[in-house]
Amino acid sequence: MPEGDALHRAARRLQVLVGERVEVETPHPQAQVKRLPERLDGRRLEGVEAVGKNLLLHFEGGLVLRSHLRMRGRWQVRPRNGQSRGRPWLVLRGAEREAVLWNGPVLELHGRGIRRLGPDILARPPDFDAMLARFRLAEQSRAVGEALLDQRLVAGIGNLWKAEALWAARVSPWRKLVDVSDAELLDVLHEAGRQMRASLEHGKGRGRDAYRRAPRPCSRCGTTIRSRGQGDDNRIAYWCPDCQQGAAPPGS
Helix, strand or coil, X not given: CCCHHXXXXXXXXXXXXXXXXXXXXCCCHHHHCCCHHXXXXXXXXXXXXXXXXXXXXXXXXXXXXXXXXXXXXXXEXXXXXXXXXCCCCEXXXXXXXXXXXECCCEEEEECCCCCCCCCECCCCCCCHHHHHHHHHHCCCCXXXXXXXCCCCCCXXXXXXXXXXXXXXXXXXXXXXXXXXXXXXXXXXXXXHHHHHHHHHHHCCCCCCCCCCCCCCECCCCCCECEEEEECCCCEEEEECCCCCCCCXXXXX
């Protein structure tokens, strides 16, 4: 699933259309029912921003189009009237370039920003105090690994950066929030922000230490990395049982 850094890269690419009046098409049948061209065609694109895992496209007249990529979506910027194989969900066509959305099933048009999201981990600067406050208002019996994926608490962190940040901060994904100190939780959030910012600015960079490394040895202590589904969505957690002590999966 695309994470916050991937959405920020997409927002940067789409900046080439900001300020233009765009032609709007929805070739995919499932997107056509949203009737977006009727509301947006010919309007000026005033801004594009990434907020967590969402891309917000601001059009004149106060309209905001929210795009969420789910598992397979992607944005492409190419020369105007580029060749397509398949039906994209959305095409925003400017004078010389066009932005094309592929496999992006979440498209919502509304008149104001998204209020349900937590602070963006890639904001400049990130509001770590606000993030911490939201975590402390959440149900404290939740596992920290599951809570980090809750976009209402902090926007932008996905499974990859959850695993890497917890490993770097030596915090088990299975520890309950009540058992994680404020200092530890802030360490995790700072690590997530630092690593995601590095990915955004410089690409993938160094190799992964936990994510998808089971059953290989931990690069820090040599213990075998473990993996197991976590939470209602059964997203896979990766952790080192030695470096990240403090809790184990239920039933282990």
